[in-house]
Amino acid sequence: MENNLLLSKFWMRIWALLIDSLILGLFGFILGLIFKNFFISFGESAKLIGWIISLFYFTILNSKLYKGGTLGKKVMKIQVTDIKGNFIDVKTSFIRSLVFTAPFFLNGFKIPGVSSFSFVTIIQGIIIFTIGLGIIxxxxxxxxxxxxxxxxxxxxxxxxxxxxxxxxxxxxxxKLPFYITGAILLVTIGVSIYSLSSTSKISKLVPVYEDILKQENITNAAVNMNYIPITDDAGNKRFVYTVTVYVNKDLEITQNNINEQAKNPELLETVKTFINSNAYDTDNDILNVVVVSGYDIGIAKQYKSFNFYKPISEWKRIFGKSL
Known part of the structure; x- marks a missing residue:
């Protein structure tokens, strides 16, 4: 179709996005100061708050209501139009913003009530990951x-x-970008299928992860294992297991009270869950437990944490009675 449009240059759009990101980040930081405890209690779902804010920002400002440009685009003197050069309506702008923001806010997002290893979650991950890279x-x-x-x-x-x-x-x-994105999709599907069929040591940690998520005050968790064991002075090989738990309350963590955190109930329950799972090989293996408190609303985040790193034999000795 004939038109007299001049396409935006590459770096104009990059700078516009950076400016918009800074504006949204500043707004999110201010909200965090006011609603910190509320965001923490929301857990993983707090990302939806930032997503709604971003959708509103990009939908309204990129539409004809604001003459096709966010604040970043206004600074860079670029705008969103259709092929005829007309500003787009709110509905079209919403669809555009939805596709653009979804990969950022839904990447790694855990659907409430759905297992992280379920078919639904895997399909979600494949789609979101492919769209995110495809945009780039x-x-x-x-x-x-x-x-x-x-x-x-x-x-x-x-x-x-x-x-x-x-x-x-x-x-x-x-057709080149279509081919590249298609290749990314095929590779992502292949990696996902391989991970599902894998019988490696990490598969033993899945039940541990699911049990930890059932604990009180835990909103999210991660369980990892170092595939390359470390060797101690006696020549014994030790695997390192790291369990990270996110709690839905604000923890007062300072350098002065870090030793008191050893009595943290979420820490104790996590240690108990891991040791009772028997997912480790020997008591010489090391368990590193990280307890995290904070929030992530997508456009701003704030976290603080503490961790204890000990051999499993030491964990059993210290907390033997409670385990």
Whole structure:
């Protein structure tokens, strides 16, 4: 179709996004100061708050209500339009913003009530990961129209806020970014299938992870194992297991009271759950427990943590009666 649009240059969009990110980050930081405890109690779901804020910001400002430009785009003198150069309506802007923001806010997001190792979660991860990388791939390799995935879905273009004196045709998108994104999808599916069918040592940690999530005040968790064992002075090989738990309350953690945190109930319950699971090989293996308190609303986050790193035999000696 004929038009007199001048496509935005590569770095103009990058700088505009950085400015918008700083604005949203500052707003999120202020909200965190006011609603800190509320965000902490929300746990993983707090990311939805930042997502809603971002959706509102990009939807309204990129639409015709604000003449096609967020604050970052206004500074860089670029705007979002359709192929005719008209500003887009709110519905189209919402679809565009939804596709653009979803990979960022849903990456690693745990659906309430759904196991992290379920088929639904795996499909979610594949889709979100592919779209996220696809957005980057299309923006880098689609040099013809500079449309990324969210632009293609919404049929929009990011153009300079002044028009060309001459009328021309919008070029067609080449197939290279489609091929690259398709390859990313196939690789992601292959890796996911391999991980599901793997019978490695890490598979023994899945029940531990699920049991820890059932504990009181725990909103999220992670269980990892160092595949390469360390060797002590006696030549014994030790695996290191790291268990991270996120709690839904604000912990007063300072350098002065760090030793008192050894009595933290979430720490004790996590140690008990891990040791009773028998997921480790020997008592010489090391268990590192990290207790994290804080929030992440996507546009701002604040965390503080403490950890205790001991051989499992030492954990058993210290907390033997309670285990």
């Amino acid at each position: 791939v299309f923006y880098i390799f689609n040099k013809e129209t500079r449309q990324s995935i969210h632009d293609i879905v919404a049929k929009t273009y990011v153009v300079q806020d002044f028009r060309n004196k001459e009328i021309g045709f919008m070029p067609k998108i080449r």
